């Protein structure tokens with residue numbers, strides 16, 4: 219399609235309409251021909267929607283075909299709609315939430331999941347998914363931890379790339395969908411963990427930590443980027459010309475569409491950044507925002523802004539061209555129904571191959587935190603009690619797209635599937651509501667079940683709906699009811715294992731000394747119960763490692779491993795006049811990168827190929843890792859560095875590489891990482907991204923707490 223020629227044919231009104239995105243509900247009139255619901259709220263007319271450029275949140279392939287067909291009849295230029303959807307961790311077959319994927323430290327399984335999700339959603343008519351979400355997060359109170367791959371820039375960047383590649387392939391197949399990476403930028407740094415809250419930080423911190431994963435996604439070829447709701451240093455992202463134009467477009471070379479988040483244009487008024495929606499339109503256009511999701515600032519104001527000479531038509535043309543280019547790239551002018559295939563959509567949904575991928579991912583994401591020789595449970599156990607509020611609840615996770623809890627394997631089902639003729643009982647013990655107080659009747663019922671059982675599986679933590687957008691929590695400890703349930707059950711049955719479901723780190727300090735064994739299952743998706751059973755009965759071994767720090771106390775939050783040393787580091791407990799608390803230590807309950815296995819591993823001290831490195835040079839650091847246990851297993855060998863002295867203070871540790879290693883009992887392997895200036899570089903005081911000469915501590919470890927180091931000098 220000659221899109222420049224097409225642009226010349228379009229009227230101003232039609233160009234402006236191309237920049238508008240309305241949900242599918244807005245595009246379907248009721249039987250009287252009236253536009254109802256959100257369309258009515260936005261005061262939309264049939265004329266307004268006739269030429270709009272894209273839509274979001276629609277039902278399925280049939281719905282897409284019907285909407286597109288009607289649109290092609292209405293649009294005088296026959297410009298197809300782009301169909302977008304929140305396919306965050308699966309379309310129909312749901313895999314673990316992103317925070318769990320971060321815990322897998324396995325880019326291959328993450329890519330495999332994204333690929334599966336692309337196949338299913340493309341058949342459903344999806345052209346663009348509002349994913350991956352790559353917002354770095356350090357504050358466990360934030361509801362959207364569950365959508366992120368955690369607290370580390372490098373781990374987030376690796377997973378961002380894997381997801382973009384999984385979704386997009388080469389964009390030459392109708393099973394490929396476009397990735398719209400979000401939320402640009404630093405949405406996860408919301409003050410006090412409150413969703414949508416203020417973000418205020420130095421450009422240094424922004425570039426060193428918060429921008430890395432978006433950049434990784436852009437470099438991987440993401441076809442769209444969504445600006446975030448929040449302000450950065452007083453300017454809301456969607457109107458932030460420095461962020462969108464100077465950094466994203468001019469510095470990173472991103473020449474594709476930028477879309478707002480839901481009604482974020484209009485919310486510039488709430489922010490107190492624009493006096494009315496006309497100013498919103500001007501600010502967003504000047505920042506080169508292309509698509510306005512679910513508000514009408516562009517629709518209602520661009521014409522008058524042009525007439526008043528406050529904007530140029532070229533600005534509108536640039537936005538329209540970026541959108542038409544994407545439609546052309548997807549071949550929509552030749553086939554407006556690209557990918558949509560109701561029969562294929564049905565055949566792929568929850569198919570055995572996809573269920574197997576979801577199950578494998580859920581196995582790989584789980585993190586074993588403690589095991590006092592309780593796990594794995596014996597499959598010949600005769601009486602098992604599954605206890606807790608989430609025993610029979612489908613743990614899909616928030617943003618489940620078209621996944622259904624009813625299609626999700628619960629723990630009780632998974633245990634029954636795993637054990638042929640065991641007697642499996644269940645007791646809720648509590649209801650799982652936030653801050654719930656103990657109900658003695660429910661507790662007693664659970665204690666009775668525990669007393670009669672040979673082993674107990676406790677299903678505790680958060681329901682899928684207790685994290686996610688607009689679901690930040692001030693208190694991330696377990697409820698009094700869950701704490702009492704765990705203590706009373708463990709008191710009568712020592713053979714008890716805890717499964718923690720959660721969309722964020724939870725403070726486990728109240729129960730960690732009581733439970734003999736506990737692992738984090740996160741929110742595992744469609745195959746939750748089967749994966750949990752696979753792990754509990756030892757059919758698979760744990761291999762996950764924490765992507766976010768688990769606090770010892772709520773008051774430590776935000777707590778993360780790659781912090782600065784400060785001028786007064788607390789090197790020993792109770793050291794006065796140092797950076798810490800008088801009532802709790804600085805250390806977390808479980809650190810970033812931590813996780814146990816059914817076997818054990820040892821790692822040797824790191825060895826450098828040479829201890830001096832010139833600019834332009836590279837060195838190799840190696841260590842030998844050994845399986846010192848009785849069963850095979852995987853561990854994650856992690857490369858950390860520390861820049862001891864620099865033109866800006868540097869973190870006490872930074873992850874710069876990792877490798878997951880499978881070892882048979884007794885087997886050992888040398889793991890090596892190449893270190894170049896890139897691994898040592900940072901945003902210096904002079905504003906460059908480069909490595910500065912000096913000494914670096916190099917760690918090759920099994921989690922972020924290792925003290926075993928070797929010193930490298932960059933000349």
Ligand code: GLC
Nearest residue numbers: 274304348400401479480687
């Ligand atoms: C929501 C979310 C965003 C999502 C969008 C469309 O408010 O912030 O992540 O993609 O709206 O549903």
